[in-house]
Amino acid sequence: MLPYEGVDxxxxxEGKTAVITGGAAGIGYATAKFFHEKGVNIVLADLNPxxxxVAEEIGEHTIGVVGNVCDTDYPAKVVEKAVNSFGKIDILVNCxxxxxxxxAETISADFxxxxxxxxxxxCFFMAQAxxxxxxxxxxxxxxxxxxxQAGVIALDKHVAYCAAKGGIIAMTKVMAKEWGIYGIRVNSVSPTVVLTALGHKAWDGPVGDAFKETIPAKRFAEPEEIASVIAFLCSKGAxxxxxxxLLVDGGFTIQ
Structure with missing residues (x-):
């Protein structure tokens, strides 16, 4: 439990250390760039060889730990490298x-x-570590x-993705409940389509234009908009x- 110390x-x-999984691209990369501008020491955890x-491109006080997030020994390796390099870990962003x-009737066991x-x-095992x-x-x-948003509503052909993201939301609540006494805050962020490189590949063109018409904001999110929300949640302002x-969906799920 933490006493109230006022709003920053x-x-x-400034001076915090953040581990960011999936930090070499997409939302993770945008978050790393945003955090760097806020004076954060950054540890990128990603498969990218x-x-x-990528770390050098982001700037000083940024390092990478190459590995597969699904490997059982990888979270401990990331924690060790982060602490040895920067002395502590204040923030984890699971991207x-x-x-x-x-x-649902045809998805393979492998998928x-x-x-x-x-x-x-x-995501769980990194957060656990x-x-x-x-x-x-x-x-x-x-x-x-x-x-x-797929963790909150049903989307066609997203049965596994919806299940995973719904699980993250539930997992986040349990961690927040159990770890609040230690002063650890745990939240999740639920975007709509985000215009990362993969987002453009999947949604540029008529299909994306049609989907945007179902969003009250009539557009998709930019990666920096998600990064700024993550940064706020990690600050004393939150x-x-x-x-x-926290849904960042242009109003899609209010309908």
């Missing part, structure tokens, strides 16, 4: 994920298992798990927000 009007993250180049689309393993199980570290070292940290799933 600058939403400062050129992760060191690693995949999308495998198929109908289902890969989606659940990467999007949900790997970082949360355990924070508890043992009395660090009042913040964890943000990337969910999706000191009373925990166990929450």
């Amino acid at each position: 009007l600058e939403f400062s993250l 050129k992760l060191d180049e 690693a994920g995949i999308v495998a689309l198929d109908n 289902w298992n890969r989606t659940i393993n990467i999007n949900l199980s790997a 970082v949360g355990r570290y924070m508890i043992e070292n009395k660090i009042p940290g913040c964890i943000v798990n990337m969910a999706s 000191g009373m927000i925990t166990g929450h799933n």
Whole structure:
């Protein structure tokens, strides 16, 4: 439990250390860039074999730990590297994920298992490793798990993805409930379609134009818009927000 210490009007993250899974691309990369501008030490956890180049591109006080988030020993490796490099971990942002689309009656066991393993199980075990570290070292940290509007509503051909993202939202609530006494806040963020490189590939053209018409805001999200929400949730400005799933969907799920 943390006492109220006032609101930081600058939403400062200066001197914090953040682990970001899936940090080499998409929302993870945008978050790393945003955090770097806020003075955060950054640990990128990603499969990309050129992760060191990505870290160098982001800037100083940024390192990479190449590996597969599904490997059982990877979370401990990331925690060890982060602590050895920067002395502590204050923030975890779980962004690693995949999308495998198929109908509920035809989706293969491989598609289902890969989606659940990467999007949900790997997210849990990284959060478990970082949360355990924070508890043992009395660090009042913040964890943000990337969910999706697909965790709140049903989307065609998204049965595995919806299941995984719904699981993340439920998992986030339990962690927030159990770890609040240690001053650890845990939240999830649920975007609509985000215009990352993969987002453009999947949604540019007539299909995306039609889907945008179903969103009250009439557009998709930019990666920086999700990064800014994540940064807010990790700041003292969000000191009373925990166990929450923040929808960043242009109003799609209010209908």
